[in-house]
Amino acid sequence: MVSPQAAGAPGAPALLEVVLPAYNEEERLPAGLAALCAKLASLHIPASxxxxxxxxxxxxxxxxxxxxxxxxxxxxxxxxxxxxxAAVRAGLLATTAPFVGFCDVDMATDLSALDPAMALLGMGYAAVIGSRADPRSVVEARHSLLRRLGAATFRGLARMIVGEIGDTQCGFKLFRGAEARQVARQLRCDGFAFDVELIARFRARGLALREIPVTWRDVSGSTFSCYRHSLGVFAQMGRIWLDVGFSGRGGRNAHLWSVPTLPVPAVPARPYQDSASSFVA
Ligand SMILES: Nc1nc2c(ncn2[C@@H]2O[C@H](COP(=O)(O)OP(=O)(O)O)[C@@H](O)[C@H]2O)c(=O)[nH]1
Ligand SMILES: [Mg+2]
Incomplete structure (x- = not known):
């Protein structure tokens, strides 16, 4: 893991860079940035x-x-x-740190997930992704019935591309920087389905990926609209399937379907509470 001595050295290059994609976020950005900066400062590693x-x-x-x-x-x-x-790809490509990640401006995923995520990256995982589908996750969702139906359909399609990943869409993901930048170079999907392509490409490279439980609450002001974005999202899924998933089934990316797993480390149960998930993408 990261040496604690590295903590807080003024001007030290960041060990962790967190990308914050933002589109017309003047309302939610101040609180989001304040929470993220406070959490990163508490990690006692150089972060930006x-x-x-x-x-x-x-x-x-x-x-x-x-x-x-x-x-x-x-x-x-x-x-x-x-x-x-497109925003996350541009951000990842502009990073230089050994560990990188991204989250949504609304900080819907509780930032306490950063602790186990960094620990798992330090243990050798290439990607650590928040999962509201994990039974240990605490999920407070207020999504509409329409969005829940869409999400269930989306999950079924996503499974055809990435296999048994419980939640591709949680807006909290951390990576080893070098691998994230390599994968970001390949990304073609500009829209909300890009997470599926990102995960598929990590898997296609045979990189170890780990889902972690999260505490997640729906925050008002979502920039996702079922009416405006759904069609596009499903079109993006088709393209990702053709680009990565299809070639993965028997072709050069056949190992997409047999991913090496690292020994499962003990992730501290706290701050997560054991509770049934009511996952909604
Ligand atoms: N809708 C939308 N969001 C974008 C875009 N680019 C970056 N984002 C950011 O992507 C994140 C999406 O999170 P959010 O709006 O909470 O969506 P939800 O949580 O999936 O409902 C936010 O940080 C947005 O500001 C874009 O072009 N469109
Ligand atoms: Mg949100």
Whole structure:
């Protein structure tokens, strides 16, 4: 794991960079950035935040640019190509740290997940992804029936591409930096389904991936609209299936379907409570 001596050394290169894709987030960004910076500071490792302004037309960019750069440096890049996938890819490609990740501006996933995620990366996992499907997760969801139906259909399709991953869509994922940047170079999906492509490409490389339980609460102000985004999301899934999943079944990416597993480490049960998940993507 990361040496505690590295903690807080002024100007030390970041060991962990967290990408924050942001599209017209002037309402939610201040609280999100404050929570993320506070949590990163508490990790006692050099860490930084990279806000990717995805062509916002509100004050998102200004808020991020004026954010205090201490104790956690915050930098901003712009990605004019619209879509969460495009924004995360641009962010990952702009990172240099040995460990990287991304989360949504609304911090719907409790940031306590950063502790086990960093521990698992330190143990050799290439990707650690939050999973609201884990029975230990605590999920407070208020999604509409329409979104829940869509999510169930989406999960079925995603399973055809990535296999037994419980939750591809949780907006909290951490990676080893080098592998994340390699995979990001290959990503083609610009939209909300990009997580599926990202996971499929990690698996196609035979990299060890681990899902962890999360505490997740729905935060109002979601930028996802069932009406505006659903069709596009399903079209993206078809393309990902053709790009990665299909070739994975028998072709050069056949190992997509037999992923090596590392010994399962003991992830601290706390701060998660044991409870039945009511997962909604
Ligand atoms: N809708 C949308 N969100 C984007 C885009 N680019 C980046 N994002 C960010 O992607 C994240 C999506 O999270 P959220 O809006 O809470 O969606 P949900 O939690 O899936 O309902 C937020 O941080 C957005 O600001 C984009 O082009 N469209
Ligand atoms: Mg959200």
């Amino acid at each position: 935040v990279l806000v990717v302004d995805n062509g916002s037309t509100d004050a998102t960019s200004r808020i991020a640019e004026e954010w205090p750069s201490s104790p956690v440096p915050v930098r901003v890049i712009r990605c004019e190509r619209r879509g969460k996938g």
